[in-house]
Amino acid sequence: MPDTAFARRNAEKVLWLPQYVLGDLVTRVVPRRPGTWVVGSAYGVHDGARALVEELVERGRAAEVTWLARTPQEAADARALGVRALRHGSLAAFRAATRAAVVVLTHGYGDASRFGTGGALVVQLWHGSPLKRMHLDSPAAMRLPLLGDAPPVPALLGAMYRRGGARIGLLPVSSPTVAPLMASALGADPERVEVLGEPRADVLFRGTEQERRDAARARLEASVGDLGGRRVVLLAPTWRDGAADPVVPTQAEWAAVESWLAAHDAVLVVRPHPLAVGDWSHRSDAVRLLDSALEPEVMRVLWATDAVVSDYSSVVIDAAVTGVPLVFLAPDLEDYTRRHGLYEPYAATTAGRVERTWAQALDRLSDTWVGAPGRDEALRHTRALADRYHQRRDGRAAARVVDRVDALLGRPATAPVGPVRGTAFFESFHGRNVSCNPAAIDRELARVAPDVQRYWSVSRDDVEVPAGATAVRVGSPEWLAARDRADLLVLNDWIEDGWRPRREQFVLQTWHGTPLKRIALGRRDRTPRLFAAVVKQSTRWSAMLAQNPFAARALRRSYAVARPMWTLGYPRNDVVVTSSGEDVRARLGVTTPRVVLYAPTWRDDALDGPDPLDAVALADRLGPGWTVLARGHARTLGLRAEVGADRVLDVTGYPDVSDLLALADVLVTDYSSVMFDFSATGRPMVFHVADAEHYEREVRGFAWDLGERAPGPLVRSVEEVADAVARADDPDERARWAERYARWRADFNALDDGHAAERVVRRLLDVGALPRR
Missing domain, CATH: 3.40.50.12580 (CDP-glycerol glycerophosphotransferase, C-terminal domain)
Incomplete structure (x- = not known):
């Protein structure tokens, strides 16, 4: 039979199940030592494993590395690199694998120690970009001797492969084309498959x-x-x-x-x-x-x-x-x-x-x-x-992998390679303002890489851009040139024209919120034309940013995203959790002790209709101690609040909603993604859902039932809103929602810790989105 080689190896894995279980028990009690690496490769001291070790040695970190060698010659080759070698399969090798913080493979877990990887950061370098289907994706890999592919066999073997794939902490690949294939074949989390380049291919580009x-x-x-x-x-x-x-x-x-x-x-x-x-x-x-x-x-x-x-x-x-x-x-x-x-x-x-x-x-x-x-x-x-x-052609894939491993383990970067240069192009909401995730990423990039030339796309000449950046008017020759020559593009919405990036450009799509409402391909009214437009969009992105795991799944489905999804938290929320909002209070002229922000979502079917909630009536009912900030969606021109009304400010035109979230004591919203941003503060939220049934059936629909998870009351009238806002800080009211709020924040705000922009910029530098010289 042509598939006997796979079948024999699968049989060996099944017979080893008791040893896997024992190994898992051992790794649960044996502590791993920070800064230690165990490396193994089925083909000896060669390819990606060798390139990675050489990078560590060049950084003066040879003492951190142990190579598990199958032959005396392989052990000699490893020692020639300057690292320790142990005999593969020995008790000493097992002990080293159970203690290492990082385990590096090029084929499978048998490269290092099959039974000692639990709890380690597993780096799977693999050994090529696949044309043929592999592992979970290939019928030839789902067989056993004598049994072939009888019904229980693929399910059993599939569970084994997926269990191993789930342990992969980093799988570097050569391009976005390869990323989804490797994730599928090995059963790895797509977020752990990153376009860093293949260390084995560095030799091709030097x-x-x-x-x-x-x-x-x-x-x-x-x-x-x-x-x-x-x-x-x-x-x-x-x-x-x-x-x-x-x-x-x-x-x-x-x-x-x-x-x-x-x-x-x-x-x-x-x-x-x-x-x-x-x-x-x-x-x-x-x-x-x-x-x-x-x-x-x-x-x-x-x-x-x-x-x-x-x-x-x-x-x-x-x-x-x-x-x-x-x-x-x-x-x-x-x-x-x-x-x-x-x-x-x-x-x-x-x-x-x-x-x-x-x-x-x-x-x-x-x-x-x-x-x-x-x-x-x-x-x-x-x-x-x-x-x-091949997206990465600078011969620095091994360096990026080491940097990325260090970042995942919380270790400072160890290989500065000179200043970061190049050009970055930022656009938020098609140039209408400087805000959201692109603005936060721009601030961090300007701090850590001041030599990068930064351009901001603006739709009007009066849009103020950050210090040191250059404004380029949408559609102008300068705008077209800046976009075309940029090394890095950071956007939070659709690319509206037919432009496509060059192969070497890196496009980060940050999006602009965790979606409760159905978007793009999740909408009930999707059409073949919409599908084509969505796919055209997502194939232009090199990576997409998500605030949390739920958003990562929702955005991947909604936009048919085949490229890497970076679940790193939202940079725009750094200011939400670190700022008191007092500077914004002074800028807006707010004099009341309490502030409520009313921020509804966009309604596709009523763009020019009345607002769901009367902000002036809300201010009247709350009384003189409160100011109502009324904030329309970025796609609208403004709310129908009377700008001159007492204690009501229409802040739709304020550039960045994150500043307003930092200031607000209470948020009133409906189905807007700002609920997931404001909840990073832990402050009270009230949900005005007067048109929930209509919005669910006729407009967008929801990913899940808000009523079952909301960490605050769902109300329908302005009177109920005012009452809920007034009682929001009452200890009994807080206690009523405390358990739900804690679950909500664990699900959606675990990464909103004030350092998301640092993580994103670090990742951009890790993957070589900007050149170093």
Whole structure:
């Protein structure tokens, strides 16, 4: 059976269940030591694991690292890097794994210690970007010997894989294209899959192109012998789960290959998968074997190639960076797709060119060789593939991973690499003001990276921008130029025109609230046109910010977000929990001791209609000790409050609602997301829901029943609102809502601690959204 290799390994995992349980018990009682790393890799001291250790050694942190080695040679290689090595599978290795703060893997938990990872920060580096389906996504991976894929087997194995995936604390990937695939395949939390680049690929981006080519050529010849100045075609088929490789040429095909190589003054370098099954014994001066025992890291020789022939291997994704023609030879496409599966139709990956025989593959090589008519088209396809799969091309992925691990563990950054420079472009509510999450991120970025050039999108000339920033008017040539050349864009709403970012630009969509009401694809009135518009939006974003886990799930569904979701808290709420609001009080001229903020949501069906609550009547009923601040939604022009009315201020035009939330003693709202922001203060809230049934049935609808979770009273009339506001600080009233409020804050405000902007800017720097020089 072609799937016996997977089945055998799955059987071993099932038999190890008692040891997993015992290991979990041990890790519950053994404390982990801060600043310690255990590293293991199925292929030895190579690829991403090696790159990560080298980065730690370069930072002077070699003493923190223990490598778990399977062979004496691997132990010697690890010690040569300057780190401690222990024998994999030994009691000492198990003890090291149970005590380490960080456990690094490249394949599976067996790389380090299968039974000692509970409670550690598990960093899964993986070993390539997948074209073929893997693990949870592949039928071939859900089998056991004898039982095959009988009904209980996939469920059991799926539960095991998901349990392991849930333990992954960081999974760095090369691009947003790869992120959802890896999360799905390994069962990892999508928020733990981050586009930091692959440490294993750093070697592809270091030095000038000529330096890369020279180093790769020298390394290749050290393994396969002198190439005599000839061009190189690399053949690199994937593993077929224990089945024989149909890409292996027949004797007649080898003769044709030899003839083609002679005619084109080329050498074929064959790199079978290390686990491949098949007869790759053919040798000649023109056909060389790149033995994985001599050259474990194929990445290090890719720049020496002039063309690559492969099938479903991740090698083609890596080789695309070098800009050479890619030839896809897949004799078993239908069978492989049925057994294993591919993440997208093969024609989409190959631009419709799939060769089924060696004769076709050789014709394709001829058509794309230097000076051939099909070369330009082939190179365009190569560049497009590289753009899709490689977002980080600065050779600093290992550095970003170490920085990110340190950040997750609360350790200060250890590798300053010079000042942060570049250009950042900010826009809030389509330029109507400077506010919300973009404004808070701008403040923090200006503090930690003053050399960054900052632009603010404004819809009017009277919009005041932060000190040191440059205002650019929406639609102007200066605005278009600033947006096009920015390294980083921070937005909190839709991109209204057809603009699309360049591959190297980073677009952070912060959004503007945790959504109780249904939005985008969650709306009942969604249409195919809306679906297309939403997908067009979300595919432009490099990452999306969420205030809390509920918001992360809701926004991911509502916007079909396939890119990373950063659940870091809302930067706009930093001021809500740290400011007394007294400066805003003075700015607004508020003289009463108490302030209530009335902030309803936007009503799609009544933009120009009456407000749900009469703010003037509310002020009259509350009496002289209260001022009512009436705040319309950002999409409205204003409330219908009389600006001159006693103790009523229409603050719809005030730039940032966060300042008003910091000032208010009580919030009155309906279904607005400000409820999730104000609750960070722990102060009383009153919910005016006079049109709840209509809003639920006819307008938007809700993610869940507000009445079942609200940490304050739901009322319907202005009289009831006034009464609830007046009683809000009564000890009995506070006690009535205390338990609900505590649950609410645990669910929605755990990350609103005054440091969200710091976390977001740190993450932006970690992922290389701005260049360092």
